[in-house]
Amino acid sequence: MARVKICGLKEEEHVQVAIEAGATWIGFMFAPSKRQISFERAAQLAQQIPSHVKKVGVFVNPTEEQVHQAVQVAELDYVQYHGNEEAQFIKNLGYPSIKAFSIRSYEDVEKASKYDVDYYLFDAPGTDFAGGSGKVFDWSLLDQLSISKERIILAGGLNQENVGRAIAQVEPFGVDVSSGVERDGVKNSELIKQFIETATTSISVAKE
Ligand SMILES: O=C(O)c1ccccc1NCC(=O)[C@H](O)[C@H](O)COP(=O)(O)O
Numbered sequence: 001m002a003r004v005k006i007c008g009l010k011e012e013e014h015v016q017v018a019i020e021a022g023a024t025w026i027g028f029m030f031a032p033s034k035r036q037i038s039f040e041r042a043a044q045l046a047q048q049i050p051s052h053v054k055k056v057g058v059f060v061n062p063t064e065e066q067v068h069q070a071v072q073v074a075e076l077d078y079v080q081y082h083g084n085e086e087a088q089f090i091k092n093l094g095y096p097s098i099k100a101f102s103i104r105s106y107e108d109v110e111k112a113s114k115y116d117v118d119y120y121l122f123d124a125p126g127t128d129f130a131g132g133s134g135k136v137f138d139w140s141l142l143d144q145l146s147i148s149k150e151r152i153i154l155a156g157g158l159n160q161e162n163v164g165r166a167i168a169q170v171e172p173f174g175v176d177v178s179s180g181v182e183r184d185g186v187k188n189s190e191l192i193k194q195f196i197e198t199a200t201t202s203i204s205v206a207k208e
Contacts, residue, residue: 002167003174004199005153006181006192007058008035008132014187015045019053021196024174026053030070031060031082033129034185035178042074056080056098060130067093080121082131087115098153102126103137112147120147121176124156131155134179136162139170149173160194164202171204 006018007027018026026049028042029035037045046055054077057070061083070076080098081090090097097117101108102125112120122142124135136157145152154172159180166175181191 002172002199002202002204003153004196005056005155005174005176006196007056007155007176007178008033009045009187010035010037010041011187012045012048013189014192015048017189017192018196019049021193022200023053023196025056025078025176027056027058027080027176027178028074028076029058029132030062030066031058031130033132035132039070039073042070042076046074054078058082058131061085064089064093067095071095078118082123090115090117100131100155102130103141103156106141106144109141109145112145117151119151119153119173121153121155123176132178133157139166142170158195160191160198163195163199167199167202167204175199 003024005025006023008029009015056078057076058080067079078098079095082100098119098121099115099117100121100123101112103122123131124133124137127133134157149171150173152172153174153176154166154170155176158175158177177195181195
């Protein structure tokens, strides 16, 4: 069963829907984005999140101090690095981590082997911001990946229509979505529920 990360949540209602529908990770955006929230707002939302659902703080090229502060204030379980952070920077910080890679070519996929993180998140390149573009990249670029599938999260333009195909083709441990569960740029409870239902019941051909 593919795990699901719902990213860019800002409202209690959507956090609750994601929890009840079976999300594994909930992502808070701390980098410049239309989905950006403060550490304090994330801390408020975090109060309703049970311990089995993991809180992820998403950053783009943060300072060490920003990461330490967010982890402490919002009691994050994971830090997601969505910029050009070096492997050593992530290692020095020492938190459970997700490193995002923007995939244009196979060279971008190969960059992942330099990192020692908990999860490798493969995403489409950003447009206005570093992520959350709603664009799909060429999943076949992941065919030659040497990293264990158990550590892969697939992102980039996923939605209820294509997530089943994505899981069947890539066989990731998890899938991540932001734009695909929004209507007119705002998170939508029904779309969140449908996405999680579809992703968690989709068959990964090689495994099931
Ligand atoms: O979502 C954003 O606005 C964002 C901005 C800057 C850096 C990262 C961002 N999102 C991180 C995510 O994990 C998104 O869920 C991921 O990029 C997929 O987004 P989408 O294609 O919209 O589903």
